[in-house]
Structures are given as C-alpha cells and as structure tokens.
Amino acid sequence: MTKIIADNLKYKYPLSDKLALDNISFKVEKGEFIGIIGANKAGKSTLCQALTGLVPHFYKGAYGGKVFVDGLEVKEHSIAEISLKAGIVFQNPFTQMTGSKMTVYEEIAFGLENLGIAREEMQKQIDHAMELMDIASLKERNPFDLSGGQMQRLAIASIIAMNPEIIVLDEPTSQLDPEGSEEVFLAVQLLSRQGVTVIMAEHKMEKVAKYCDRILLLYNGEIIDFDTPGKIFSRDDLKQYGVVPPIFTSVCRELGVKKSGTDEYPVTLEEARAALGRKVK
Amino acid sequence: MQKQSMWSLKFSTAALVLIPTAVGINYIGKLFAGLLKLPLWLDSIGTVLASILAGPIIGALAGAVNNVIYGLTVDPISFVYGITSVAIGLAVGILCYKGWLSSWSKAALAGLIVGLVATIVSTPINIGFWGGQTGNVWGDALYAIVLAKTDSVWLASFLDEIVVDVPDKLLVVLISFAIYRGLPGSVSQMYNNSNKFESLD
Amino acid sequence: MKQISLYADRNSFVHDLDPISKLYYILFSILVPVILPSISVTLICSFLSIILLLLAKVFKKALPVFLLVFIVLITVVIIQGLFRPGNETIFLKIGPAVFYKEGLLYALKVTLRVTDIVGAFLILVLTTKPSDLVESLVRRGLSPRIGYVVISVFQIIPEMTSTMSTIMDAQRARGLETEGNLITRIKAFIPLLGPVVLGSLVNTKERAMALEVRGFNAQGNKTFLNEEKTSVLSKPIQLGLLLIVVMAFVWRLLT
Numbered sequence: 001m002t003k004i005i006a007d008n009l010k011y012k013y014p015l016s017d018k019l020a021l022d023n024i025s026f027k028v029e030k031g032e033f034i035g036i037i038g039a040n041k042a043g044k045s046t047l048c049q050a051l052t053g054l055v056p057h058f059y060k061g062a063y064g065g066k067v068f069v070d071g072l073e074v075k076e077h078s079i080a081e082i083s084l085k086a087g088i089v090f091q092n093p094f095t096q097m098t099g100s101k102m103t104v105y106e107e108i109a110f111g112l113e114n115l116g117i118a119r120e121e122m123q124k125q126i127d128h129a130m131e132l133m134d135i136a137s138l139k140e141r142n143p144f145d146l147s148g149g150q151m152q153r154l155a156i157a158s159i160i161a162m163n164p165e166i167i168v169l170d171e172p173t174s175q176l177d178p179e180g181s182e183e184v185f186l187a188v189q190l191l192s193r194q195g196v197t198v199i200m201a202e203h204k205m206e207k208v209a210k211y212c213d214r215i216l217l218l219y220n221g222e223i224i225d226f227d228t229p230g231k232i233f234s235r236d237d238l239k240q241y242g243v244v245p246p247i248f249t250s251v252c253r254e255l256g257v258k259k260s261g262t263d264e265y266p267v268t269l270e271e272a273r274a275a276l277g278r279k280v281k
Numbered sequence: 282m283q284k285q286s287m288w289s290l291k292f293s294t295a296a297l298v299l300i301p302t303a304v305g306i307n308y309i310g311k312l313f314a315g316l317l318k319l320p321l322w323l324d325s326i327g328t329v330l331a332s333i334l335a336g337p338i339i340g341a342l343a344g345a346v347n348n349v350i351y352g353l354t355v356d357p358i359s360f361v362y363g364i365t366s367v368a369i370g371l372a373v374g375i376l377c378y379k380g381w382l383s384s385w386s387k388a389a390l391a392g393l394i395v396g397l398v399a400t401i402v403s404t405p406i407n408i409g410f411w412g413g414q415t416g417n418v419w420g421d422a423l424y425a426i427v428l429a430k431t432d433s434v435w436l437a438s439f440l441d442e443i444v445v446d447v448p449d450k451l452l453v454v455l456i457s458f459a460i461y462r463g464l465p466g467s468v469s470q471m472y473n474n475s476n477k478f479e480s481l482d
Numbered sequence: 483m484k485q486i487s488l489y490a491d492r493n494s495f496v497h498d499l500d501p502i503s504k505l506y507y508i509l510f511s512i513l514v515p516v517i518l519p520s521i522s523v524t525l526i527c528s529f530l531s532i533i534l535l536l537l538a539k540v541f542k543k544a545l546p547v548f549l550l551v552f553i554v555l556i557t558v559v560i561i562q563g564l565f566r567p568g569n570e571t572i573f574l575k576i577g578p579a580v581f582y583k584e585g586l587l588y589a590l591k592v593t594l595r596v597t598d599i600v601g602a603f604l605i606l607v608l609t610t611k612p613s614d615l616v617e618s619l620v621r622r623g624l625s626p627r628i629g630y631v632v633i634s635v636f637q638i639i640p641e642m643t644s645t646m647s648t649i650m651d652a653q654r655a656r657g658l659e660t661e662g663n664l665i666t667r668i669k670a671f672i673p674l675l676g677p678v679v680l681g682s683l684v685n686t687k688e689r690a691m692a693l694e695v696r697g698f699n700a701q702g703n704k705t706f707l708n709e710e711k712t713s714v715l716s717k718p719i720q721l722g723l724l725l726i727v728v729m730a731f732v733w734r735l736l737t
Binding site for chain 3: 292293294295297298299300301302304305306308309310312313314316317318319320323326330334342346349350352353354355356357358360410411412414416421424425428429432433434452456459460463464468471
C-alpha cells in the first residue's frame with residue numbers, strides 16, 4: 001500500500017527568489033523506513049515539512065505539484081487534519097514542549113485534547129505511546145526537568161499518541177548527546193517494527209545505513225537519487241553533494257572490498273565484517 | 282504586497298506564541314534593569330516589540346496577559362493596571378502601522394506619545410485606587426508638592442505619573458526599536474499574516 | 483523546575499472550591515464596597531477575606547504581598563493626611579507636620595479598599611492552580627488558544643530567566659561593564675537583553691510549528707484529560723454572592 005506520493009512538488013518560501021524544492025517526485029510504501037540525506041540547505045527540512053502540511057500552510061509561499069499522505073492531498077487539508085495521518089518531530093526537543101503542561105502525561109495529552117478525543121480513548125493512547133517510547137516511569141515528571149534524550153522521546157510519544165500512520169523526523173538527534181541519540185534511534189526503530197512508516201532526515205550516515213530501507217539523496221532542492229543504502233553509498237560522486245558515506249563504506253572502498261555477488265560496498269559494521277572476513281579467508 | 286489590516290483578528294500561531302515570549306521579555310527587562318540598578322522599570326519592552334512585530338491587537342493582548350500573570354504571581358494590584366498595558370500595546374501598534382517607527386527621531390517622538398498615553402490611562406486608576414499616587418518616590422514627592430500648592434488631585438496625580446512614565450516609555454520604545462532593527466529579516470517577517478499563496482503549477 | 487506562581491498547595495475547603503466561585507467572590511468584594519461606600523462595609527469585606535485566607539491556611543503566604551501594598555499605603559496616609567484638599571479639622575501635630583482628620587479618614591478608606599480587593603484576589607491566586615483556573619475558563623468559552631498563551635507564560639518565564647543568567651555570565655566574561663555610572667549601565671542593557679530576545683523569538687517559530695502539528699488550530703470541540711473540579715457548594719456560593727450584591731444595590735436605592 002502506498003503511503004506517500006509526491007508528484008512534481010515545487011516550493012518557494014515567501015520573500016525568497018529561489019526554489020527550496022524543485023521537481024520532487026517519489027513514492028513510499030507502508031512500513032518502509034526512509035532516510036533523507038544531503039548537505040545543509042539541500043532541502044531536507046523543507047521536504048519533511050512538506051510531508052506534514054507545514055509547507056505550505058504554516059509559511060504560505062509559492063507551491064506547485066501534489067503531495068498525498070495516506071490518501072490526503074496536503075495542500076487541500078489543514079495541518080490539524082494532516083496530523084492524524086503524518087506526525088513530525090523536530091530537532092530541538094525543548095521547543096517541542098508546549099510549555100503549558102506540568103507533567104509528561106499531560107504533555108502527551110495536549111494534541112489529543114485539541115483533536116477532541118474522548119477521555120478514555122485518550123488515556124489508552126497515552127499509555128500506549130509512553131510504553132513504546134519507554135517513558136512510563138517519567139509519567140509525573142515536569143517535561144522541562146527531563147534529559148535531552150528523554151525529552152525527545154516524549155516529543156515522539158506526543159506525536160504517536162495521535163496515531164499517525166506516518167512519522168517524519170527532522171534530524172531528531174542533532175541536539176542530543178551520544179547516549180540520548182542512541183535512545184532515540186532505538187525508539188524509532190521500534191516504531192518502524194510496529195509497522196509505522198518512518199521518514200527521517202539525518203546527518204549521521206552510520207545510523208541511516210543501519211536503519212533505513214531506502215535513502216533519498218537531496219541536493220539544491222532536487223532529488224539526486226532514491227535507492228537502497230548500498231546503492232546510494234556506493235556512488236562515486238557523493239562528495240559533490242556534500243555527503244560523507246559511513247566509515248565502513250569508506251574503509252571497504254579503500255580496500256576494494258565489495259559485498260559478495262554485488263557491485264556495492266558494505267554500509268554497516270556487520271556487512272563490512274562479513275565482506276572483510278571473506279577476503280581474509 | 283497588500284498590507285493586512287492592523288485590526289485583523291486572524292492571528293497566526295507564531296503571533297500567538299509571541300505573546301508569552303513578550304511577557305517573558307518584559308520580565309527579563311525588568312530583571313536586567315534591577316540588576317543594573319537603572320532608575321526606571323523598563324518592564325514593557327516585550328509588549329512594545331510584540332506590537333511592532335505583530336500589530337496592535339497582539340501588542341494589546343501581550344499587555345493584558347502580562348498584567349494578569351503579574352497579578353497571579355507577584356502583585357495582585359497589577360490586574361488593575363492591565364488597562365494601561367493594553368493602551369501601550371495599542372498605541373505602539375498604531376504608531377508603527379502609521380510608519381512612526383522608521384527612524385531614531387520618529388521613534389523618540391513615538392516614545393513620548395506612548396508615555397503620554399500611559400499617563401492619561403493610569404491617572405484615573407491611580408486616583409480611584411490610591412487617591413492619586415503612584416508609589417514612586419520622586420513622583421509622589423512631586424504629587425505632595427503640587428497637592429499642597431494647588432489643591433487639585435487630578436493635576437497632582439497627572440504630574441506624579443508623567444514624570445515617571447514618560448522617561449520610562451521613551452527609553453522602552455528606543456530600546457525596542459534598537460532591538461527590532463537588529464533582528465534578521467526571517468524573524469521580523471515571521472509574525473505578519475500578509476504572506477500569500479502563489480501557484481507554481 | 484522553578485515555579486513562578488504564588489499557588490500554595492494545602493488541604494482546605496477553599497482549595498476544593500472551583501475557580502469560578504472564587505472569581506465570583508472577587509466580583510463581590512469589588513462591587514459591594516462600591517455600591518455601599520461606607521467604612522464599616524469595606525471593613526467587613528476585608529475581614530471576610532482575611533478569615534478565608536486563614537481558613538485556607540495561606541495567610542502566611544499572603545503577608546508579604548500585603549506588606550508590599552502597605553508600604554505604598556503608608557505614603558498615602560502621610561500625603562493625604564497632610565495635603566488632601568478639604569483638610570480642615572486638625573487631628574495631630576508632629577513638629578511642623580499637621581495631620582488632618584479628613585485626609586486621614588480618606589486614607590483609611592483607601593487602605594481598607596485596597597486590603598479588601600487584594601485579599602479577594604489573593605484567595606483566588608493562593609488557592610488555585612493557574613492551569614485549573616484557565617481550564618475552567620476555557621470550558622466556559624474562553625478561546626483555548628488564549629488559554630494556552632496564558633498558561634505557557636508560567637513555564638516560559640523560568641526558561642528565559644535561566645537563559646538570561648547564562649548570557650549575563652557570558653557577556654561579563656567578554657568584558658561587558660555592568661557596573662559604573664548610569665550611562666555605562668544603560669549601555670550594558672542592550673547587549674544583555676538582545677541575545678535573550680533574539681533566541682526566544684527564533685524559538686517562537688519552532689514552538690508554533692510544534693503546536694500546529696498537535697492540532698492547535700483544529701476545528702471542532704476540544705476535550706479535557708482532567709475532569710472538572712466541582713463542589714456541591716459551588717452553585718449555592720455563586721448564587722449567594724450574587725444575591726448579596728443585588729441586595730446591596732436595592733439597599734442603596736432604598737436608603
């Protein structure tokens with residue numbers, strides 16, 4: 001089942017004279033884990049926001065083409081309506097806290113209250129989201145007293161409590177320490193296993209290679225390539241798009257070691273170990 | 282680009298979120314003024330900035346919320362002076378819309394006008410509530426002198442307020458103007474609702 | 483997290499009352515002395531508030547606020563006692579200062595009125611969680627968006643205060659003069675305030691987006707996680723207070 005369709009999407013921010021996104025077309029199937037990579041200003045954040053209606057509704061600006069999330073055309077529906085289909089998590093955990101709730105539990109309820117979910121249903125969804133993000137023990141804590149990793153997991157829980165089929169994460173670990181990052185990646189992986197379609201813009205290529213089914217490579221607001229991690233990171237021209245492949249790929253490329261029976265370099269530790277082990281033998 | 286009416290009640294979420302931030306800036310301004318031992322309050326910079334950035338209604342709301350919060354947290358009497366804060370927000374928003382905040386000299390003049398507006402609104406409140414005083418030492422000393430000389434509570438109270446309010450609001454408007462001019466365009470453009478959709482199809 | 487609200491968590495029947503009844507009480511405390519402007523009526527209302535504060539076990543927390551107000555009231559007593567137009571009857575002579583009865587009586591009236599109103603507000607403020615108050619108002623038709631704005635201030639101010647101390651330290655470390663003559667200190671103001679303002683304005687954009695994707699602008703009725711606090715006493719209290727105001731009004735018209 002196709003969950004996301006982008007068809008020749010173009011977008012320009014107000015007061016800008018350059019297209020932030022141009023000629024963007026792709027499809028994502030249910031349950032896929034998609035990575036979005038590219039240099040700074042390549043359009044990663046803009047694309048994430050275009051999948052959740054913030055582009056164009058929040059900013060206005062010039063828009064062309066069509067985007068469908070779970071059958072809804074983004075341009076024709078409000079951000080609140082789209083939020084039931086696709087949720088988004090941002091970089092800074094701090095600014096994602098509403099600032100109007102005193103406990104983790106109430107914070108997660110914020111979106112559900114706005115959408116008019118009945119109390120019992122609300123409690124069920126909050127409990128489920130807390131359990132998935134492993135924050136049930138923090139239930140009564142003040143959101144601003146949490147660590148960065150905990151706060152970001154709370155931000156994700158607040159979104160998944162709204163039960164979207166798709167979750168978009170815009171560099172969710174860029175402001176976290178390594179420990180907090182790891183917590184968040186594991187939580188997202190768990191979501192993906194639950195059948196949620198995940199779209200994640202990310203700088204940490206080792207993580208992208210490890211978790212993603214397919215990778216969308218952006219440059220200057222255009223799609224350069226959309227393929228498996230092995231194919232993307234084996235490209236010879238990554239450098240000109242400002243992308244540094246995972247360390248395992250670079251090492252194997254230096255050594256000329258490819259995955260057996262393919263024309264691709266290994267992209268994860270496991271793949272590299274397998275390929276190198278074969279070579280050593 | 283067509284400028285939106287300044288009285289529009291269709292606020293963007295960013296403009297609404299600006300209100301608590303403005304109240305926070307008011308509070309921080311007051312704290313810094315206290316830390317630097319400045320002889321003025323400087324506690325309405327956020328309200329003034331909100332008006333400049335998002336118009337008179339948001340400015341007025343920021344003023345109202347400011348005093349409600351003060352009333353709930355520090356001093357219940359602030360509730361009463363909420364009217365003055367609303368007036369400050371409205372005055373700055375209108376002056377800004379009419380193009381008064383475009384140069385230093387105009388901004389200074391706008392500051393004086395805002396101070397005068399604040400005085401005119403506060404004086405009846407002072408009289409109704411305190412019998413005309415403001416609680417500021419210098420202002421109240423003047424109040425006592427004028428009252429002894431002229432027997433006019435109104436005149437005494439008006440002068441009591443004006444010597445405190447006009448210098449304060451003048452400086453507040455000038456500081457807000459300085460900060461506003463230093464903001465990057467992406468920030469200062471964020472709150473106006475006049476951006477339009479265009480089609481690229 | 484530092485809390486800036488004056489709310490004091492206690493076990494009392496005043497705490498258990500709903501916020502709306504406390505708003506009725508404020509209205510009552512303002513209106514009755516306005517309708518019947520005699521010293522004795524204002525005195526009774528002030529006493530009522532103080533008794534309620536005692537019963538709510540929050541009188542100690544009310545004292546600093548009253549103290550702040552009384553400092554201003556002292557100047558009212560002095561100035562009105564000395565200079566109020568219409569002062570005729572000499573009441574007290576201290577050296578060259580002559581206090582008049584008319585002015586002092588007026589100052590007493592102001593003092594009682596301020597005590598009455600401040601007391602009534604303190605009952606609301608000291609015994610009600612801000613979020614409960616706002617939620618009650620939202621249930622009665624206040625825009626949830628405005629409700630959000632009010633409530634979020636309570637958390638945003640502590641957040642900004644902590645940013646502020648970071649910036650203060652950083653700017654001092656870079657050699658910013660924060661002491662000295664008035665001009666030096668005024669000049670220090672903008673480098674201190676500017677970064678806090680810019681940072682918090684940038685945050686408003688991200689927070690606005692985060693709110694919108696959580697249904698902030700959703701159409702239709704919202705629901706509430708917490709059940710509304712109601713007391714069997716609410717209705718009788720509200721009606722009783724209204725009745726007294728009406729009776730005061732009738733009394734005023736008849737006499």
